[in-house]
Amino acid sequence: MSQLMKAMDLLRTIFDKYAGKEGAKDTLTKKELAELLRTELGEPEPQSKAEVDKFFGMLDNDGDGVISFEEYVTFVAAITVMLSS
Amino acid sequence: MSQLMKAMDLLRTIFDKYAGKEGAKDTLTKKELAELLRTELGEPEPQSKAEVDKFFGMLDNDGDGVISFEEYVTFVAAITVMLSS
Numbered sequence: 001m002s003q004l005m006k007a008m009d010l011l012r013t014i015f016d017k018y019a020g021k022e023g024a025k026d027t028l029t030k031k032e033l034a035e036l037l038r039t040e041l042g043e044p045e046p047q048s049k050a051e052v053d054k055f056f057g058m059l060d061n062d063g064d065g066v067i068s069f070e071e072y073v074t075f076v077a078a079i080t081v082m083l084s085s
Numbered sequence: 086m087s088q089l090m091k092a093m094d095l096l097r098t099i100f101d102k103y104a105g106k107e108g109a110k111d112t113l114t115k116k117e118l119a120e121l122l123r124t125e126l127g128e129p130e131p132q133s134k135a136e137v138d139k140f141f142g143m144l145d146n147d148g149d150g151v152i153s154f155e156e157y158v159t160f161v162a163a164i165t166v167m168l169s170s
Contacts, residue, residue, distance in 0.1 A: 002127070003095060003099050004096075004099050005125070005126075008161065008168060011092050014092065039087065073166050080097070
């Protein structure tokens with residue numbers, strides 16, 4: 001498996017790990033997103049409900065109340081570019 | 086380093102590996118992109134010039150003749166979602 005395939009595979013594995021904790025297995029709830037942010041991106045404790053809600057709203061492009069894999073990848077892509085600039 | 090940070094770091098490392106081969110070190114030329122596609126995504130040989138040009142045009146959003154890191158990440162995000170659907 002090439003390095004790029006590994007990186008893309010890892011993005012999927014990470015998403016599935018958190019999306020599988022509660023609710024539908026293929027979307028992130030607010031709680032799952034907050035845990036992903038804390039664990040994977042070192043978000044400081046505690047994130048206020050308002051902070052998580054605001055952040056969630058930014059990612060939830062279609063407003064269906066959960067974060068799809070596509071919305072998650074869009075978010076990760078934005079952070080990847082931000083961390084590199 | 087968290088799994089997500091590793092994945093994002095890997096995306097950068099891969100980009101830098103190909104972007105560093107010719108021309109500016111922080112952008113991909115057509116030749117570098119063709120090599121990345123062949124090596125990382127197993128694109129079959131040979132890609133016709135027309136195929137590479139067409140593909141390149143799709144990625145080069147600002148039309149400056151090279152692929153920036155942001156354009157590359159947008160492309161990888163699209164493929165990641167496509168491979169997962």
